Amino acid sequence: MVTLQLPLPTMNNRIFSHFNPKPASCLCRVRNRSRAFPSNKYGIFASWTAADAVFGGKEGTTTTTTKEEERLLPSELQPELMPKHVAVIMDGNVRWARQRNLPSSFGHQAGVKALRDLVDVCCKWEIRVLTVFAFSTENWLRPKLEVGMLMNLFEMVLKEDLENLMRQDVRISVIGDSKKLPKSLQKLKTKVEDTTRNNSGLQLIIAVNYSGQYDIVEACKSIAEKTKDGMIQPNDITEAVIEQELETNCTKFPHPDLLIRTSGEQRISNFLLWQLAYTELAFVKSLWPDFGKADFVDVLCSFQQRQRRYGGRDS
Amino acid sequence: MDKETTKLLVYESIDNREAFEHGSSLLIRKPRSSHKAQMLHSIYHPTTNEITSKKTKRHIAEFGEWKTLNLRQQRRDCEVGLNESFGSEESRERKPRKLQETLNETMMNGFMDLGSKILRVLRSVVHTSCVQNLFKLLLRLLWNLLHLSISIWYLGLGIALILQSYLMSSRLLKKNGVLNLSNLRYLAIVVDSEEARHTLRIVELLCWLSAIGVKHVCLYDMEGVLKESKEVILKELGDVRPLEITDERRLFLERKHIVLEFVSFSDGKEGVAKAASFLCSKYLKGASRGGEQELVFSEPEMTNALRAVGVGGPEPDLLLVYGPTKCHLGFPAWRLRYTEIIHMGSLKSMKYGAIVKSIRKFTMVKQNYGS
Numbered sequence: 001m002v003t004l005q006l007p008l009p010t011m012n013n014r015i016f017s018h019f020n021p022k023p024a025s026c027l028c029r030v031r032n033r034s035r036a037f038p039s040n041k042y043g044i045f046a047s048w049t050a051a052d053a054v055f056g057g058k059e060g061t062t063t064t065t066t067k068e069e070e071r072l073l074p075s076e077l078q079p080e081l082m083p084k085h086v087a088v089i090m091d092g093n094v095r096w097a098r099q100r101n102l103p104s105s106f107g108h109q110a111g112v113k114a115l116r117d118l119v120d121v122c123c124k125w126e127i128r129v130l131t132v133f134a135f136s137t138e139n140w141l142r143p144k145l146e147v148g149m150l151m152n153l154f155e156m157v158l159k160e161d162l163e164n165l166m167r168q169d170v171r172i173s174v175i176g177d178s179k180k181l182p183k184s185l186q187k188l189k190t191k192v193e194d195t196t197r198n199n200s201g202l203q204l205i206i207a208v209n210y211s212g213q214y215d216i217v218e219a220c221k222s223i224a225e226k227t228k229d230g231m232i233q234p235n236d237i238t239e240a241v242i243e244q245e246l247e248t249n250c251t252k253f254p255h256p257d258l259l260i261r262t263s264g265e266q267r268i269s270n271f272l273l274w275q276l277a278y279t280e281l282a283f284v285k286s287l288w289p290d291f292g293k294a295d296f297v298d299v300l301c302s303f304q305q306r307q308r309r310y311g312g313r314d315s
Numbered sequence: 316m317d318k319e320t321t322k323l324l325v326y327e328s329i330d331n332r333e334a335f336e337h338g339s340s341l342l343i344r345k346p347r348s349s350h351k352a353q354m355l356h357s358i359y360h361p362t363t364n365e366i367t368s369k370k371t372k373r374h375i376a377e378f379g380e381w382k383t384l385n386l387r388q389q390r391r392d393c394e395v396g397l398n399e400s401f402g403s404e405e406s407r408e409r410k411p412r413k414l415q416e417t418l419n420e421t422m423m424n425g426f427m428d429l430g431s432k433i434l435r436v437l438r439s440v441v442h443t444s445c446v447q448n449l450f451k452l453l454l455r456l457l458w459n460l461l462h463l464s465i466s467i468w469y470l471g472l473g474i475a476l477i478l479q480s481y482l483m484s485s486r487l488l489k490k491n492g493v494l495n496l497s498n499l500r501y502l503a504i505v506v507d508s509e510e511a512r513h514t515l516r517i518v519e520l521l522c523w524l525s526a527i528g529v530k531h532v533c534l535y536d537m538e539g540v541l542k543e544s545k546e547v548i549l550k551e552l553g554d555v556r557p558l559e560i561t562d563e564r565r566l567f568l569e570r571k572h573i574v575l576e577f578v579s580f581s582d583g584k585e586g587v588a589k590a591a592s593f594l595c596s597k598y599l600k601g602a603s604r605g606g607e608q609e610l611v612f613s614e615p616e617m618t619n620a621l622r623a624v625g626v627g628g629p630e631p632d633l634l635l636v637y638g639p640t641k642c643h644l645g646f647p648a649w650r651l652r653y654t655e656i657i658h659m660g661s662l663k664s665m666k667y668g669a670i671v672k673s674i675r676k677f678t679m680v681k682q683n684y685g686s
Contacts, residue, residue, distance in 0.1 A: 213614050213652065220591040221612045224598045234595040239584040242591060267655050267682075273648040274584070281641050281656060306640060 073125055074297050081304040083257035085129040086122065087279070089271055090115065092263030092287030099287075105149050110289035112157055121293055123168050123202045129253050131205040133271045137177070137214060154208065155185050158192050169201030175247035176210035177218075203251050210247070212273030219245035248275055255279065258303050260296075262288040280306060479668060495678050501531045503631035503654070505646055507638030508538040510662040517541065518551040521573070523667050525552075527674065531574045533631055537644045539579035549575070576628055583647045586626030593620045621649060630654060633677045635670070637662040655680060 073079055090111055097107030115132060122130045135150060158172075165172065174189045181189070189208075222245045226232045232241065248254035256272065256279045264285040268276060282299045284291065502524065511517065517534070524532055534541045541548070552573070597620075598611045621627045630650045634657070636643060641658040643651065657673045659665065 213617070213649065216587060216649070217612050217614055217617055220594055220617070223591060224595045224612065227595045227599060228602060234592045234599065237588055237592040237595060239588050242584075242588055265680075266657060267653055268651055270652045273651060274587075277584070277643070277645040277648065279642055281643075281658070283656075 076297065076301050077125075078304055081307045082125060082127060082300070083280075083303060084127065085131065085251070085253040085256045085258075086127055087131040087133070087256035087259045087272060087276075088118070089133045089259070089261040089269065090288040091261060091265055093289060095263060096287040096289045104146055105153075107289060108150060108153055112153065114289050114291055116161070117292065118296065119165075119168075119170065119202065119204060121296060123170065127202060129203045129205065129251050129256075131207060131248075131256060131272070133207045133210065133269075135176070135208045135210070136270060137209055137211040138270070140180075140209075151182050151185055155182075155188055158188050162192060162195065165196065165204070166199070169199045171196045171199040171201070171203045173203060173205045173250045174208055175205055175215075175250070176208045177214060178209065180209055205248070205251065207271065210271070212268070212270045215247050215272075216242070216274055218247070242274070246274060248272070258282060258299070260284060260291075260299055262286060262291050477666075481666075481668070496528050496674070498678055499529065499632050499674060501533065501629045501631045502529050503533040503535060503634045503646065505634060505636045505638070505643050506534070506536045506541065506662060507640070507644070508536045508540050510638060511536040511538075511540040511544075513662065514544045514547050514551075516662055516665065517544070518548055520662075520665060520670075521548070521552055521575070523670055525573050527671065529573070529674075531576075531629075533576040533578055533628065535578040535644075535646050537580045539581070542577045542579055545577050578628070578647065580645045582626040582628075583645045586621060586624065586647060587649060589624040589626065590617060590620035593624055617649070633657070633674070635659050635673060637665065653682060 073082075093107035093111040094104045095107070096110060097104050100106075119130065134154065139150075140147060172192050174193065178186050178189060219242050223232065223237060223241060227234055227237075243249070243254070246254065255275050255277070259268075259272075259276060259279045260282045261267075261269075262284050264283065266283045268281075272279075280303050282302065284295055284299060286295055504520070506517070521532065594611055594616065601611060618627065626647065628647070628650060630652060631654050634643060634646065634651070634654045636656065636658045637660070638644070639661065643656065655677050657676070659669060659673065
């Protein structure tokens with residue numbers, strides 16, 4: 001079936017950037033989407049079941065299998081413009097549960113499902129790094145019951161999904177202050193990181209008890225130890241030195257190309273402060289459990305449009 | 316059997332085009348079915364182009380009916396013929412089953428042949444190129460109509476927003492009322508360095524902010540173009556003064572003038588590196604006296620260190636980004652923890668109404684700060 005994938009901006013000031021200088025630019029953008037039409041024209045004929053007998057089954061049908069179709073990028077996306085590192089602030093689980101008169105634990109479980117789907121999609125589309133903001137230092141202020149439930153949920157998900165993630169060749173890294181986490185979760189975290197260390201597919205970085213300012217301060221602490229040992233002088237401390245000591249030094253691509261925050265909030269909330277200098281910020285209105293493949297494709301389309309027009313930036 | 320039946324039998328038994336044409340040409344000679352034969356001939360003849368679906372369907376239905384009638388006629392004629400040729404009763408009794416089987420087989424073959432011929436007719440009709448082209452054109456038209464309707468929708472939306480912005484700008488739209496700026500203590504503007512060279516636009520933007528009631532503004536661009544234009548901007552605005560380091564503690568008491576801060580990339584990551592160097596030096600001095608690392612390296616100490624090296628400043632409540640890309644272009648990261656970020660588009664297309672809308676939207680935001 002033909003699908004219409006258009007970036008549909010919300011009714012805010014961003015619309016000015018879409019419409020300037022003239023509405024014709026919008027038409028050009030919309031016409032670009034119709035590139036999907038020629039590649040799908042045989043798919044249209046294939047969907048007419050009554051035509052199968054008449055056409056004799058050869059002309060007008062695609063023959064890719066379901067698995068191959070899932071692995072293929074949507075026609076709106078270009079492989080060379082895909083971001084290498086995507087960061088996600090998974091906001092809105094509790095609001096999602098409240099809208100359905102459910103306890104907050106249901107919202108977090110629905111959020112886990114959305115995360116699993118996103119990891120699957122990132123593996124298939126060969127995104128190199130996915131960083132997710134699972135738990136902030138400020139989240140300790142939440143009710144103890146909810147915090148306890150979240151810690152148990154992290155443990156359960158890491159245990160249950162380890163086998164599946166190994167099969168998908170996913171490498172897991174956990175960043176954040178692990179000293180405050182339960183002992184069982186700390187042990188599991190070490191085990192999971194060791195088990196998946198040699199995987200070469202998607203690197204999934206889970207930020208638990210993480211704060212951007214904490215990351216910078218910890219980097220300064222480790223540099224201070226090096227200055228104490230005489231490995232470096234205080235006057236030789238540069239941005240590159242700090243960069244090497246941040247928690248994102250566990251990956252080859254420490255700077256996200258794209259940050260997605262769900263639930264419509266338009267702030268970074270102390271996540272990857274240093275690393276987000278040139279990151280495209282995408283604030284999506286849907287709540288995290290409702291964030292699906294279609295929303296992800298929309299965000300990637302906008303990202304690629306801007307990349308095409310203005311090019312990428314290097315830090 | 317009469318001559319007519321013989322011809323029909325010839326037609327039925329041989330299943331190829333030549334025979335059919337031969338048969339149809341034979342049929343043409345028959346005055347009774349000449350009309351039908353001509354129709355059939357027109358369907359199967361390769362040079363015929365004028366075929367319509369309705370006419371063809373009727374032809375096919377009539378053809379089917381005609382064939383059925385002729386098959387029944389064949390059966391009756393066979394039976395009559397056989398009775399005449401096999402005169403004796405004994406012979407008739409000896410081979411009735413075989414004859415019956417032969418008849419049934421003929422009937423079956425006839426029906427199967429009928430079915431395959433109908434399918435062939437359908438295929439030839441559908442494979443006709445003009446129908447395919449028409450179908451493709453129709454789909455393309457539908458697709459373009461869909462695109463057009465969505466473009467018209469966005470055009471209408473844009474016109475409505477422009478109108479709203481114009482009305483806000485001319486103060487005609489009073490329903491916005493007075494903005495509650497109690498939450499907006501510090502506003503930051505990030506401008507793309509290319510667009511920051513348009514100093515007059517920057518001055519106009521600051522005039523608008525002053526008219527709205529914003530008192531503390533931080534201007535940032537990556538390359539420091541705004542820092543270079545600082546004198547020009549301050550001169551153009553008049554009732555404004557730059558932020559000084561000592562002001563920070565008493566900053567929000569200032570009500571008379573707009574306080575402007577000019578920031579560039581060197582105040583961001585480079586500033587943090589300088590602050591790290593400051594803290595390391597402090598730590599080394601303290602270590603020699605037995606001091607603890609935790610006391611030196613903490614978030615409040617880092618804030619103090621940034622102020623000490625001259626890159627401190629308050630955390631903005633709202634950050635407006637003017638430029639083509641939706642990123643903050645290296646604005647001092649330490650100060651962006653809970654800042655609301657709104658992308659305003661290009662500075663060329665800045666609108667007073669858009670700023671009012673953004674500030675109004677900010678005043679309605681409720682932050683939980685993680686709890």
